[in-house]
Amino acid sequence: xxxxxxxxxxxxxxxxxxxxxxxxxxxxxxxxxxxxxxxxxxxxxxxxxxxxxxxxxxxxxxxxxxxxxxxxxxxxxxxxxxxxxxxxxxxxxxxxxxxxxxxxxxxxxxxxxxxxxxxxxxxxxxxxxxxxxxxxxxxxxxxxxxxxxxxxxxxxxxxxxxxxxxxxxxxxxxx
Amino acid sequence: xxxxxxxxxxxxxxxxxxxxxxxxxxxxxxxxxxxxxxxxxxxxxxxxxxxxxxxxxxxxxxxxxxxxxxxxxxxxxxxxxxxxxxxxxxxxxxxxxxxxxxxxxxxxxxxxxxxxxxxxxxxxxxxxxxxxxxxxxxxxxxxxxxxxxxxxxxxxxxxxxxxxxxxxxxxxxxxxxxxxxxxxxxxxxxxxxxxxxxxxxxxxxxxxx
Numbered sequence: 001x002x003x004x005x006x007x008x009x010x011x012x013x014x015x016x017x018x019x020x021x022x023x024x025x026x027x028x029x030x031x032x033x034x035x036x037x038x039x040x041x042x043x044x045x046x047x048x049x050x051x052x053x054x055x056x057x058x059x060x061x062x063x064x065x066x067x068x069x070x071x072x073x074x075x076x077x078x079x080x081x082x083x084x085x086x087x088x089x090x091x092x093x094x095x096x097x098x099x100x101x102x103x104x105x106x107x108x109x110x111x112x113x114x115x116x117x118x119x120x121x122x123x124x125x126x127x128x129x130x131x132x133x134x135x136x137x138x139x140x141x142x143x144x145x146x147x148x149x150x151x152x153x154x155x156x157x158x159x160x161x162x163x164x165x166x167x168x169x170x171x172x173x174x175x
Numbered sequence: 176x177x178x179x180x181x182x183x184x185x186x187x188x189x190x191x192x193x194x195x196x197x198x199x200x201x202x203x204x205x206x207x208x209x210x211x212x213x214x215x216x217x218x219x220x221x222x223x224x225x226x227x228x229x230x231x232x233x234x235x236x237x238x239x240x241x242x243x244x245x246x247x248x249x250x251x252x253x254x255x256x257x258x259x260x261x262x263x264x265x266x267x268x269x270x271x272x273x274x275x276x277x278x279x280x281x282x283x284x285x286x287x288x289x290x291x292x293x294x295x296x297x298x299x300x301x302x303x304x305x306x307x308x309x310x311x312x313x314x315x316x317x318x319x320x321x322x323x324x325x326x327x328x329x330x331x332x333x334x335x336x337x338x339x340x341x342x343x344x345x346x347x348x349x350x351x352x353x354x355x356x357x358x359x360x361x362x363x364x365x366x367x368x369x370x371x372x373x374x375x376x377x378x379x380x381x382x383x384x
Contacts, residue, residue: 025380028240051240053269055233056261063230064265067202067237070222070359072368074381075237094227094234098355101371155379158371 013146014040014175017105018047020147024154026050026103027073030065032058034080036107036168039175041078058083059090062163066100074154076103081110081126084165088133091163096134099161103154107174108139108167130165137165140172181341184211184279186317191248191277192216194324199246200238200366204231206286208250208279210347217351219365223358228286229258232276236266239274239333242366248275253299254284254292260302263335267307270332275324276308278335281342289344303335311335 018040021029028051029044031037045052053068055061058079069075079087084106095102109116110123130137136156140149150166157164184207192215195201202222203209208231209223222238224231235249256263256278266274279285282295303311310329314320314336323336372378 028237030237053237053240053265055265057259059230060233060259060262060265063227063233063259063262064237064240066230067234067239068241069237070234070363070368071238071241072363072366072381073241090227090230094224094230097226098359100359155374158379159373 013172015043016145016147017150017173018043020150021076022047022049024151025074026076028053028068029076029078030055030061030068031078032056032061032080032083034107034109036109036170036174037078037080040173043175057086059087062087062090062095062102065102066095066098069100069102076105076154078105080107081167082122084126084135085122085129088129091135092133095163100163101157101161102163103150103157104163104165105150105173106165106167108169111169113169126167135165136160136162137167139167140169142169142171146172181281181315181339182317183341184208184281184343185215187277187279187320187338187340188212188215190317190320190324194321195248196246199248200242200362202231202235202238202247202249204228204249204251204255204286206252207343207347208252208286209353210349211343212250213349213351213353214347219361222362223353225353225355229255229262232256233259233262233265235274235276236262236269236271239271240269243271243273245366246273246275247271248277250277250279252285253278253280253282253295253297254286256299257293260306263303263306263308266333267303270307272328272330272332274333276303276333276335278303278337279340280337281340283342283344285342285344289342300335300337303337308333308335311337313337313339315339
């Protein structure tokens with residue numbers, strides 16, 4: 001593990017995310033597009049060990065992810081934070097109620113780092129909503145390697161038997 | 176399409192119980208879809224929904240992806256599929272040959288007491304075909320369901336059978352506890368799913384025993 005403040009061995013953070021998922025044995029990724037996520041999803045699609053499923057809506061993606069995890073596959077989700085806002089009912093009544101461990105890798109739009117102004121309303125309410133629905137989450141630290149952060153998020157999901165959302169910046173996830 | 180005289184859910188469930196392959200996995204939607212199936216054919220390989228309306232179909236899709244060697248059957252309602260119609264498109268795109276979708280078309284929101292659907296007369300089989308599930312068909316009798324279940328899958332994609340059904344708004348009391356975590360663990364144990372070995376025991380991975 002790289003100590004805080006040091007550079008990762010792989011400074012390209014999106015490829016470090018992908019390498020970490022492969023190393024941890026993730027077998028499937030369920031995704032709904034966001035412009036920051038576009039290329040990493042294409043890269044996942046090219047990986048023989050990880051199946052990519054493109055869903056039409058984030059709550060649907062959440063249910064597909066519960067099904068793949070129920071069937072024994074370690075499962076990651078790639079969604080924008082807008083999707084966290086729209087999947088609330090399924091989160092509490094399915095994923096949390098049945099205690100499905102899911103790693104949610106979330107493009108965190110609408111922060112002050114985001115140049116696209118219309119995402120701001122979503123950025124402003126994302127963390128209060130996550131706290132409100134009791135979804136465990138963390139903000140990725142851009143000054144530390146991203147791979148160990150993804151691994152800790154995945155570990156938390158499994159060992160606490162719940163979904164865990166890691167909120168990612170543009171440089172974390174845009175290839 | 177909804178007909179004037181229709182079989183009941185139990186009539187179709189008896190056919191399902193009689194034709195279900197031994198190693199099949201069954202996902203049932205909320206309400207009587209789960210309660211009645213538990214009463215008629217409880218087994219560990221059943222995954223029962225209690226709530227989360229509209230999400231049984233996408234969960235079953237994920238299960239079919241993860242368990243490609245097993246047939247997966249999902250019982251979903253017409254009201255539920257209207258809530259998440261996009262899931263039909265995803266099923267059509269993924270095209271899992273081991274997934275059978277049984278869509279109960281009773282024309283009402285039965286789980287909430289029989290309230291009206293937004294549109295009770297849609298041709299849901301045509302809708303499923305348009306979504307990419309090529310062989311979707313309407314079924315109006317238990318005999319027709321038995322014939323469809325007995326027909327070999329062409330493996331080219333999911334099957335979708337829309338079952339014209341009489342509404343059953345009276346709630347069936349299930350014979351077992353519907354503890355959701357118990358349901359999940361019982362199911363995963365029955366299919367031999369790998370378990371997570373925690374980091375402190377030298378794991379941090381999913382492992383088969």
